[in-house]
Amino acid sequence: MPLELNPSQALGLWHAVSLSQVRSEAHDLTLRQMAILLQIYLVPPPHTVRGLAATLNVTKPVITRALDTMGAMGLVDRVRDDQDRRNVIIKRTVAGALYLEKLGDVVIAEARQLPY
Amino acid sequence: MPLELNPSQALGLWHAVSLSQVRSEAHDLTLRQMAILLQIYLVPPPHTVRGLAATLNVTKPVITRALDTMGAMGLVDRVRDDQDRRNVIIKRTVAGALYLEKLGDVVIAEARQLPY
């Protein structure tokens, strides 16, 4: 049985989590960066710049720059593909997994506190 | 009975909605702008710049600028308070309500398609 939300729950959840993110985080991720990070961690590898750009419907430099930023934060890692050295394989990191685990906790906690 | 999500559902939902937002919208809102918009529409009025700044834990100029941007998009409106003319009351608009209604539809649709 699928997860059924009513409009109030849907917006309420989005509101609560957004608010939590804005309030807590010193430097939060862009919506695009967040989408990239989630794509990397929730979809089976391998992930490439080109593939992410196509999936998110953005240009390649957007991906490169987002990986620069999140790489500096330790949330992702980049490795050259030895089969085809033109490719770059985006790797997950422990810090990235932890970051998303916390995000998941926030979503779960806010969902639980939602009026129903 | 509260809304119980498991970690996979929580992150999957956030992933799907973020992806949908990034893919579709030419001009998407900042996380802060989104939080402000949801606060205005989901919490009973009146809303002031100062109040929003305190709730979101950001400085007042952040609110003013976000209202400038979203005001230009027609998502919110500003009216001087006649009781205390120092205050500015932030008003909802039809366009803003429609915008959030669509967002809610996306959340609901993605939740329904979630594996469970």
Added chain:
DNA sequence: TCACAATGATACGGAACCGAAACGGTCGCG
């Protein structure tokens, strides 16, 4: 009345991000 507090807006310098275009390194194929 008149200093002072409060509110929202603005000025300013700096940082991050964007899209388009160009670039270097790599592969594939004739």
Added chain:
DNA sequence: CGCGACCGTTTCGGTTCCGTATCATTGTGA
């Protein structure tokens, strides 16, 4: 070998956002 295609990165000019500090307007209370 050579040339074109492909991949990720970088450069460029421009826009947006940020934080701090300051401003104009309005209310408050001695």
